[in-house]
Amino acid sequence: MIWQTICLGLMFQVILVFSDKDMQNLNLWPMPESVKYGNQSLYLSKDFHLTTEGSQYKDESGILKDGFTRLINVVTGNNVIEYDHIKVDESHLLHGIHVVILSKSDELQYDIDESYKLSIHPNGNPIYAYIEAPTVYGALHALQTFSQLCHFNIKARNIIVSQAPWTIIDRPRFPYRGLLIDTSRHYQPLRMIKKVIDSMAYAKLNVLHWHIVDRESFPLEITSFPKLWNGAYSLTERYTTAVAAEIVSYAKRRGINVLAELDVPGHAKSWGIGYPALWPSKTCQEPLDVSNDFTFKLIDGVLTDFSKIFKYRFVHLGGDEVDTSCWSSTPRIKKWLEQKGLNESQAYEYFVLKAQKIAASHGYEVINWEETFNHFGSKLDRKTVVHNWLGGGVAEQVVAAGLRCIVSNQDKWYLDHLDANWQGFYTNEPLTNITKPEQQKLVLGGEVCMWGETVDGSDIEQTIWPRAAAAAERLWTRADKLPKDPNEVALRLANFRCLLNQRGVAAAPVYGLGREAPLGAGSCYVQ
Known part of the structure; x- marks a missing residue:
């Protein structure tokens, strides 16, 4: 043979x-x-x-x-x-x-x-x-x-x-090797999303975490609730269901899963442009109204539509940065809280757990940002994946509690932090202080996050690359194969950055911080 x-x-x-x-x-x-x-x-x-x-x-x-x-x-x-x-x-x-x-x-x-x-x-x-x-x-x-x-x-x-x-x-070290893109803070054209997917494949990243909507805009078509995308920035800055399906198909043909995120109950002001009943009031518009059955009916409808397009095992339900003061300051919601015997914190827990059950009914396992674990970790569905972002040390607490974790600590793996250099991306170890094999298996992997406040189609590539490549090797290659001093791989990373440039990816120079321009004339291999 x-x-x-x-x-x-x-x-x-x-x-x-x-x-x-x-x-x-x-x-x-x-x-x-x-x-x-x-x-x-x-x-x-x-x-x-x-x-x-x-x-x-x-x-x-x-x-x-x-x-x-x-x-x-x-x-x-x-x-x-x-x-x-x-x-x-x-x-x-x-x-x-x-x-x-x-x-x-x-x-x-x-x-x-x-x-x-x-x-x-x-x-x-x-x-x-x-x-x-x-x-x-x-x-x-x-x-x-x-x-x-x-x-x-x-x-x-x-x-x-x-x-x-x-x-x-x-073979890869971790099964989850992700990159988040944010299409709410700035719309990203389909052509650019495809370019990002292509570049992910070059670095062997395998999950596109699509943070589709947020408080700023709701650009995705939801056929069950067609007024939701009234919250888009404009008529042209929208994604039809056909475009979403095309992104999933395009990514699959390159070995990349698409993780869709629906960040609730906070980060959802834009939802109420089409459906004002989701707001606690016209003057207090976030988080989503916990007292209104329509809120959960709509979430169920969105996830019904998601399940037809996004076939990845997981869905991301956010749950971060929830300011619950609108609930207690809105008389009818305050009355509901009193009837239910809930304070604001308990209502936050109620909302997250109810959203988890809706997602589970559609066959999804849920990923939530770490605040949910920090506030009521013992109450989370035991299949929950906790997405770390606030800082180091969270993953070891999550796996010690028997839950799974994805590492994205913002001090190292947030691409929108333009003062963060590639060396920090390279040395960020997901298994820090996690030594028990059974707990190490609960760390699914990690993800670098390209939040969209300061990136659009003009600069997203050079903000992602080459720093994301540094994290990609950390997630792919066995830890004992990686040098302790990241500068030992600097020339090799510079070569990969040049390779990206040759393939049409606008990767920034290695020797600088996030998306810096070349310092002057010279070879690609020394910048």
Whole structure:
């Protein structure tokens, strides 16, 4: 079989195995779990192609084929290939990639197997790269890694794969590796959201946390309650249900889940533009009216519509920064609280738990911001995922209580903090002070957050990148493979930033803070 042939071939190849420090000199990002390489060079042939003989996966949806097409586009798109510029011996031509996928399914869901093995051994006739992966999404990661092995050779005017033979065995450290974008504070066009998704795939991030609505605007069409998007900034700054479905489909074909957020009961002033009954009063418009059955009927309707589009296991229900004073200062709500025997804090708990039950009725597991845990953690549904953001030390408290956690502490992983450098993103460890294996498993992973107050379509990419890439390696690569001094990876990160630029991503220079301009003339690789 294919892998038997490869193993036999290894007997005739010189494979160099380097230390973790030596591996830092490889221009791969994020760094794979295991890398072996040599000192030979191969050139992509003119008919470089994809084969899948022996694969259980039939690619009826075309996900793998599309991934291969994107691979060709990114490795050739920055240059004009002149295949006949020099004659290359057949023994140095790489004719294609043979992909074997073990699963027949292309379902994308939390905690699927994203591992892969990538081998390139110049002993075949003809020579192929080989990928084996349990799922098509592991194979997509392998194609991303392969793309970083490819470079334009100016003498040959062709794409070269140097340092062959290669054997790369890889898997992610955490199953949840997220990036939040916020389309309420500033509308992001569909084209830009797709560009963000593409760049996430380059760094092997796998969850787009879509913070769709907030107090400032409600840009999403909800067919059950069509007046909600009256809260959008304008008629053109809106997302139809078809656009939302397109974002989910586009992300899936790149191995990325879309986590939709409905932040309640706070952060919801814009909801009342279309439905004023959701406001406690015209002069006190947030949080949503806890005493009104219509509030929960509407949340149920929104989640009904969500369930038709957003197929990820989780939904985010927010729950942060809830100022409950409007409830006690509005006479009819104050009377309701007294009848129920609830104070403001208890009403906040009542609202969150009721919203959780509605989400569960639609098959969702709920993610809530950490305030819910801080206020009434023992009352939360035991399937709740607590999303840390206020600072360090929260994750260890959450997992000690037996709940799951996602880490996004704002002092390290908030991209809107423009004074935060990439070194801080790189060294932020999700498992700090969590040593028990059973508790470590409760940390699903982490997420960098691109809040939208100061970003729109003009500057979102350079605010995200390259700092998000620093966090991406922390979430992908085994902790024992990462250096304690982040400056040891600075040149490799600079190379990845240049790669992003070459692929049309407006990533800012590495040597600066958030979205700084280059300091002056110079090579991309030293900025």
